[in-house]
Amino acid sequence: MNEKTMLDDQHYENMIAEESVCNAENLVYEKPSKVLYDTPMHYCPGCGHGVVHRLLAEVIEELGITSDIIGVAPVGCSVLAYNYLNIDMSEAAHGRASAVATGIKRVLPEKYVFSYQGDGDLAAIGTGETIHTCNRGENILILFINNGIYGMTGGQMAPTTLPNMKSTTSPFGRDVETMGSPLKITELVAQLPGTYYVTRQSVHKPVNVRKTKKAILKAFEYQKLKKGTCFIEVVSNCPSNWKMNPVESNKWLDENMLPFYPLGDIKVPDKNLQTDD
Amino acid sequence: MAKVKGDIVIDIEKCKGCELCMDACPQDSLERSKQVNKKGYLYIVKVEDNCTGCTNCALVCPDGVITVYRQTAKNKEQIAKITNVTGDITVTVKE
Numbered sequence: 001m002n003e004k005t006m007l008d009d010q011h012y013e014n015m016i017a018e019e020s021v022c023n024a025e026n027l028v029y030e031k032p033s034k035v036l037y038d039t040p041m042h043y044c045p046g047c048g049h050g051v052v053h054r055l056l057a058e059v060i061e062e063l064g065i066t067s068d069i070i071g072v073a074p075v076g077c078s079v080l081a082y083n084y085l086n087i088d089m090s091e092a093a094h095g096r097a098s099a100v101a102t103g104i105k106r107v108l109p110e111k112y113v114f115s116y117q118g119d120g121d122l123a124a125i126g127t128g129e130t131i132h133t134c135n136r137g138e139n140i141l142i143l144f145i146n147n148g149i150y151g152m153t154g155g156q157m158a159p160t161t162l163p164n165m166k167s168t169t170s171p172f173g174r175d176v177e178t179m180g181s182p183l184k185i186t187e188l189v190a191q192l193p194g195t196y197y198v199t200r201q202s203v204h205k206p207v208n209v210r211k212t213k214k215a216i217l218k219a220f221e222y223q224k225l226k227k228g229t230c231f232i233e234v235v236s237n238c239p240s241n242w243k244m245n246p247v248e249s250n251k252w253l254d255e256n257m258l259p260f261y262p263l264g265d266i267k268v269p270d271k272n273l274q275t276d277d
Numbered sequence: 278m279a280k281v282k283g284d285i286v287i288d289i290e291k292c293k294g295c296e297l298c299m300d301a302c303p304q305d306s307l308e309r310s311k312q313v314n315k316k317g318y319l320y321i322v323k324v325e326d327n328c329t330g331c332t333n334c335a336l337v338c339p340d341g342v343i344t345v346y347r348q349t350a351k352n353k354e355q356i357a358k359i360t361n362v363t364g365d366i367t368v369t370v371k372e
């Protein structure tokens with residue numbers, strides 16, 4: 001052993017002594033950089049969209065289907081979703097993402113296809129497309145982000161806005177008498193024979209983030225088995241238009257959104273209409 | 278002192294200072310910094326050395342800013358400890 005290597009060994013040992021944990025061997029979590037671009041996302045600080053994008057990227061990376069997946073972006077805050085995901089993506093007209101996804105899936109049945117839609121897009125403008133896609137049992141995944149408001153256009157009332165919740169078009173709170181009750185579209189599509197797996201999740205706590213990731217993973221597995229439409233609702237926050245800071249918005253979500261939109265599986269392959277947790 | 282030793286790396290230029298990670302950290306290891314990054318956000322810094330590498334902060338971070346490391350049981354395992362008679366030199370051998 002020459003002096004040089006001895007010195008190197010010494011150096012290495014000092015490093016061990018310092019107990020630096022940050023080395024590749026100890027890595028337990030890193031963002032899925034193969035699928036998720038390094039571009040900073042345009043979302044407001046603390047917005048749930050970022051988490052869902054990341055989970056989607058993680059699942060795609062884990063399944064190794066980067067070149068076998070096609071996504072459809074909606075109109076709304078997530079309109080630029082294709083800027084962040086290193087996969088084939090298409091843009092759809094407002095509300096029509098599930099119809100576009102249907103077309104793509106029918107032409108390329110061997111590809112995994114998903115649509116990523118917000119609540120204004122999916123539950124108001126595209127109600128017809130959504131319901132019929134689910135009714136036909138198109139073999140796609142519909143990822144539905146529900147934050148109870150039209151985020152991109154400045155916080156107008158959406159069909160999913162909670163009773164008495166203030167928005168720019170319901171400044172005194174949503175009055176159910178005149179404006180109707182919030183639309184639980186997830187429960188609605190669960191009734192349709194075409195849907196195979198329908199679940200409602202959230203991303204406001206680490207445990208929920210894990211569950212959402214599992215749900216996305218399951219949905220792609222079912223898609224591979226050609227089981228029918230999988231529908232995942234993610235109850236999310238909109239700190240900007242709820243006029244709260246991100247931490248408060250998650251707390252508000254927990255206290256107000258979740259009692260109305262209970263989390264859990266709504267339709268699972270074996271037992272229909274079973275609700276867990 | 279936490280039992281499991283973990284550490285995180287924060288990509289401060291990408292942090293938007295939403296503080297969700299701070300809220301999710303069971304160890305209260307994180308704090309907002311006194312300075313802003315290039316985008317003008319008060320980014321997050323790790324202030325306590327008690328991180329367990331639980332990944333909570335990284336899971337809730339919307340911008341994928343945090344990378345988490347955790348010391349694995351394997352390289353913590355000590356396979357021998359040699360001490361000389363007077364006890365002033367101790368050598369621990371790690372796997």
Ligand code: SF4
Nearest residue numbers: 043044047077151238
């Ligand atoms: S407006 Fe709301 S939903 Fe849109 S990016 Fe901002 S926080 Fe997210």
Ligand code: SF4
Nearest residue numbers: 302328329331332334
């Ligand atoms: S890994 Fe866990 S303990 Fe460490 S900073 Fe993140 S949340 Fe806190």
Ligand code: SF4
Nearest residue numbers: 292293295296298338
């Ligand atoms: S959750 Fe991410 S973006 Fe938000 S403050 Fe923490 S590190 Fe920054």
